[in-house]
Amino acid sequence: MCELLGMSANTPTDLCFSFSGLTRRGGETGPHADGWGVAFYEGKGVRSFHESCASASSEIAQVVETHPIKSETAICHIRQANVGNVCLANTHPFTREMWCRYWVFAHNGQINNFSYQPGLYQPVGETDSEQIFCDLMNRLRQNATTTDTPEQLSGILVELAGEYARQGVFNCLLSNGEWLFTFCSTKLASITRRAPFGPAQLKDADVTIDFEAETTPNDVVSIIATEPLTTDESWDIYQRGEWKLWSGGEVITSGQVQLPEPEAKK
Template sequence: MCELLGMSANTPTDLCFSFTGLTQRGGKTGPHKDGWGVSFYEGKGVRSFHDATPSATSEIASMIQGHPIKSKTAICHIRQANVGDINLANTHPFIRELWGRYWVFAHNGQLESFSPKNGIYEPVGDTDSERIFCDVMNYIRAHLPRNATPKQLAEILVKLAQGYAKQGVFNCLLSNGDWLFTFCSTKLASITRRAPFGPARLTDADVTIDFESETTPNDVVSIVATEPLTSDEEWHLYKPGEWKLWQLGEVIAHGQATI
């Protein structure tokens, strides 16, 4: 299985601390060595990096850890290949354009025999994850208006996620830069950091940070990951079928789907 990392914040925030912890699981403290990728929203633009090598030893990943790219929304993925070859085309997150915005998607799980319906969005690689993403985008384009609200989108996304989860394992992160949708099929965790901020220590690396010295009293930063990244903070563990829609670091809609 792969691992996910997402961020939603009310102010541009760097992902260096969490990203450093996650990358260690890509071939050092974990088996997810078959490539990685990360996408940072900057306004309506996306700064995206992908590499088919293990994140724990990737020079590109090392560069990102030392270069504080600030974003309100970010999605990261480290891959343990189940379906599809190990190459750049198969590394998440995947990106497509819809209604004048870039949509970014990352998936943890497997729907081995999944076949998407025909539409204008087609996969470039040969993973089930990208086929699912194209299916999502084609369905949204066909069934929602351009000015759909985040909560209208969430209703459709939950319906689709339920269907995918009944076919296999489907944990996902999806964003268009304005919101971040998260769905748990088997495993997902989240934490929201706000004042008063304190220190935190990574589980997978000997790194500690004092968030108070890095933030302002008005900052709200939420992190979503497959498993908790720190050893001294209280994370919320999603239940199977639980979903949340995040915006500016806060949950604006949530629910429990039957899967």
């Protein structure tokens, strides 16, 4: 399986601290050594970095980790390959354009024998994840409009996410730069940091930060990850089928869909 990391904030914020923890799991404290990627929104633009190697030993990942890139929405992914070769085309997050915006998607999980219906959006690589993303974009384009509110779009996204999750494991992050949609099939956690800010210690690296020295009293920053990244903070653990739509660091709508219980291992 892979791991996800997302950020939603009400002011341009760097992801250096959380990214440092995630990248350690990419080949050092975790087995996710088959590629990594990160996308930062800057207005309608997206600044992205991808490599088909372990993030823990990547010089480019180290540059991203040590050079603050300010963004209100970001999506990261570290890969443990199960479908598709280890190559750049198969690294997340994936990006497509729709309605004059870049849509960015990252997936943790696997859907065996996914039935992809070809349309305007087609996969470049070999992963089921990219096929799912293209399927989602094609169907969203057919069933939504440019005038739909984020809440209206989330209704369609929840229906599609529930359908995918019933076919396999589907934990995802999706954004068009205005909001961040998160869905939990098996594992996802989040934390919202706001005043009064305090210190935090990473689980996977000997790194501590005092957020009070890095923020203003008006800042709101939410981090979403496959597993909690810090040892001394209280993270909210998503329930199976739970989804949240984030904007400006806050949850603007949320809910839960019913999913069948996973089959017991024999």
